[in-house]
Amino acid sequence: MFVVKRSSSNLIKLARPSFRVQIYNSRLFYKRFYITTPTMSKTALVILAQGAEEMETVITVDMLRRGGVTVTLAGLDGSSPVLCSRQVTLVPDMSLTDALAEKPQYDAVILPGGLEGSDRLSKSSVVGTLLKEHEKNGRIVAAICAAPTAFVAHGVAKGKRLTSYPTTKDKITADYQYVEGERVVVDGNIVTSRGPGTAYWFGLKLIELLTGKEKSDQVEKGMIISGY
Known part of the structure; x- marks a missing residue:
């Protein structure tokens, strides 16, 4: 026994x-x-493009790792250091090409925002194919701030509820149900959030979906996000 x-x-x-x-x-x-x-931990791929919003990138990666998720920070254009929107330089773990060669499917694919970064993600055919495959296979596809515009560019999550940074609302077409007044919006396997200030709740929701509410609550308590 x-x-x-x-x-x-x-x-x-x-x-x-x-x-x-x-x-x-x-x-x-x-x-x-x-x-x-x-045990096999859940996996997440965070795609880092030049001009990405650094807070959204770092907070999301940090929180997921605190939640026990194996996170790969992959550079869209290679493994070299990436200059972000507020002139902070981040170093990816590896290139997106290498990350996909090592593991074609992740439990979650996550896009940080930033206007330039989101525009680069929107123009990448590799990102478009990746998002479509993960959506089709029921994996989590997530974006924050301006990055949901990449969903529109690649025709991902059509008909779903989503949110974004307020000034990008006009870029979200009628193919989507736009939501205001919520920090994080979840519709099936699609997760979106509004901006740098909501990145903590974005991270917590991803932890909850990947590893459970108990772990999400544990991370929240440890980081004193609320209850202070």
Whole structure:
């Protein structure tokens, strides 16, 4: 009989009816031992383009990693440092090409905002194909601030409820149901949010969808996002 126990180290311990024999002073002692098997964490791909909004990028990546998600920050144009919208330079983990060669499908694909960054994402055929494949396969497709305009450019999430940075509202066509007054909007596997100030709630919602409400609440408490 196997008894499954979850440990705080993200491992599953399987307690087998097996013992290790040890001898002390001519007496036998039986010590139960465990075989540990690592759990597979959820994965997220965050695409970093020149001119991206740095807060939305860093906060989202940071929060997901706090939530136990394996995050790959992939550079749209390669693995070189990327200059963001407020002149902060971020270094991707690898290029988008390498990230997709290593793992073609992720549990979530996430687009940070920033006007220039969003425009570059909108013009990338690689991003368009990636978004369509993930939407079709029921994976999470998420965007914040101006990045939902990339959904429009690539014909992704048509008919779904979504939101964006207020000044980009006129770029969201009638193919979508535009929502105002909500920090994060979820419609099936489509997740959108409004801007830098809502990035924390965007991150929390992604954690909840990927790893559960309990983990999301734990991250929120640890970061003192509310309840201070």
